[in-house]
Amino acid sequence: MEVLAIGCCLATREELSAARAEAERGAWARAVRLPGSCLTVxxxxxxxxxxxxRAGTVTVYWIxxxxGVLWATAATPLAAYADAEPNPAVLLGASMVRGVDVLASDSHFHTVRRVPPGHTLVLTRGRQPRTEAVPTAFAETSFEDGVAAVRQTITTVVGRRAPGPGPISSDLSGGVDSGxxxxxxAAGCGVAGVLG
Structure with a gap:
């Protein structure tokens, strides 16, 4: 059993160990829900x-x-390898619509497939490659407990990402989230500049 997180994985050693232990028991979903922007194998x-x-910052493409199957975190090298033509419908949709995922399981090229955010590419011997939705973890809770859980999660994630080797900047959109x-x-470390 192997679990690899490649990129900016913000999981602690304990979280990585717990994810690996669950994956060894066949419960792989926790491993692909590790915090951060990373590729998980x-x-x-x-x-x-x-x-x-899950945010689609790191995306998996495949042909x-x-x-068998070649996969990458960019569609262009796979398109070049397969001599795939651009997909005009997807290109037009991406250029005309903002804030909506027009790709789904497509890419900007014919024959190059995309693993949508919240899904995983499954490669099993003797079977066709496929994508599966990552099971969501949820529990019924009160509004007050939900607020506390969201507060803790956001504080933890920002606290893990903000400390770094140098100053950071913040790009504000003017919304509540970026503020x-x-x-x-800023509370955890110095913010060098704020862009609006």
Whole structure:
């Protein structure tokens, strides 16, 4: 059993160990829900699961080839390898619509597939490659407990990302979300500049 998190994974050693232990028992979903912007690969005796982060910052693309499957975090190299033509419908949709994921499981190229955020590419011996939705973890809770959980999660994530080797800057959109993240980052370390 192997669990690899490649990129900016913000998980603690304990969180990584717990994710690996669950994956060894067949519960792989926790491993692909690690905090941060990273590519996650889970390999067990049955095959391989590859997932980008849930926000779509790290995205997985794939193509089938005679030898199996090639996957990458960018569509262009796979398109060049496969000599794939651009997909005009997807390109037009992406240029015309903002704030909506027009790609779904497509990419900007014919034959190059995309693993949508919240999904994983499943490669199993003897089966066709496929994507599966990552099971969501949820529990019924009161409004007050939900508020406390969201507060703790955001504080923890910003606290893990903000401390670094040098000063950070913050790009404000003018909304509540970016203002909250900037305030939390400023409380934990120096924010060199704020862009609006």
């Amino acid at each position: 889970v390999r067990d005796r049955t095959g391989l699961r590859v997932a980008g982060d 089938t080839v005679p030898e 909250m993240v900037t305030s939390l980052a």
